[in-house]
Amino acid sequence: MTTLAALASAIDSRIAFADAADWDRVGIQFGDLYAQTGLVGVCHEVTEAVMKSVRENGVRTLVTYHPLLFEPATALIAGGSAHGRTYRLIRDGVALISVHTAFDASSGGTADALASALGIETAKSFAVEIDGPLIGRVGPIRPQRLDRFSEQVQELLESPGVRIAGPPDSMIGRVAVLPGSGGSAVKAALDDGADALVTGDVSHHVAAAAVAAGLAIVDAGHMPSERPGMVRLARLVADVVPSAIDLTTVTTDPWEG
Numbered sequence: 001m002t003t004l005a006a007l008a009s010a011i012d013s014r015i016a017f018a019d020a021a022d023w024d025r026v027g028i029q030f031g032d033l034y035a036q037t038g039l040v041g042v043c044h045e046v047t048e049a050v051m052k053s054v055r056e057n058g059v060r061t062l063v064t065y066h067p068l069l070f071e072p073a074t075a076l077i078a079g080g081s082a083h084g085r086t087y088r089l090i091r092d093g094v095a096l097i098s099v100h101t102a103f104d105a106s107s108g109g110t111a112d113a114l115a116s117a118l119g120i121e122t123a124k125s126f127a128v129e130i131d132g133p134l135i136g137r138v139g140p141i142r143p144q145r146l147d148r149f150s151e152q153v154q155e156l157l158e159s160p161g162v163r164i165a166g167p168p169d170s171m172i173g174r175v176a177v178l179p180g181s182g183g184s185a186v187k188a189a190l191d192d193g194a195d196a197l198v199t200g201d202v203s204h205h206v207a208a209a210a211v212a213a214g215l216a217i218v219d220a221g222h223m224p225s226e227r228p229g230m231v232r233l234a235r236l237v238a239d240v241v242p243s244a245i246d247l248t249t250v251t252t253d254p255w256e257g
């Protein structure tokens with residue numbers, strides 16, 4: 001058994017919360033620093049399905065990839081919103097730690113996991129914003145057609161659907177990746193010589209501008225692009241708390257039903 005503060009410190013020593021984006025909310029979001037963690041669960045995002053698993057398994061501390069709280073709260077009232085779920089977890093004595101972009105940027109974290117899953121074994125980091133965390137990864141792959149590569153992305157990431165922007169028969173040999181929402185990575189990917197960017201949540205106008213500049217877009221979806229990293233997050237927490245349970249396999253993607 002360990003305290004919430006000790007668990008957060010152990011996770012911080014492995015992924016460095018200070019490396020998160022300035023806008024992000026990582027670390028302890030709520031809980032008693034000196035209380036015992038009890039059973040620890042690891043999840044991708046706190047959805048109703050995860051809340052159900054927390055209750056059924058008696059989880060007392062959640063380590064989540066996506067923060068539950070992003071916006072300041074002026075009221076906490078039980079319900080299905082992020083603030084409502086926060087109230088319900090606190091009421092039930094459950095604490096929460098978030099890792100998000102700190103884990104994206106860390107060695108072996110979400111970005112590295114995505115690159116590795118797609119066969120980019122010699123990936124290097126790149127910054128999406130000036131002075132921002134090194135969340136993106138870029139490196140060579142075996143040269144292939146864009147349409148064939150996108151098929152592999154869909155299969156490897158278990159995505160319900162992949163969108164591609166760019167000539168399907170174009171050849172790509174250098175790929176940039178950014179887990180989650182990566183439309184902001186277009187310029188950085190181009191600057192690093194990428195032929196394609198694999199990410200999620202790319203808008204129509206961003207995709208059109210990218211293709212015009214010579215960068216293909218493979219939009220695998222927000223959650224699927226983060227999925228390889230969830231396996232590593234569960235392992236990281238299990239190294240700290242051997243009795244932790246893995247809830248990252250609970251479906252949390254709204255596009256998957």
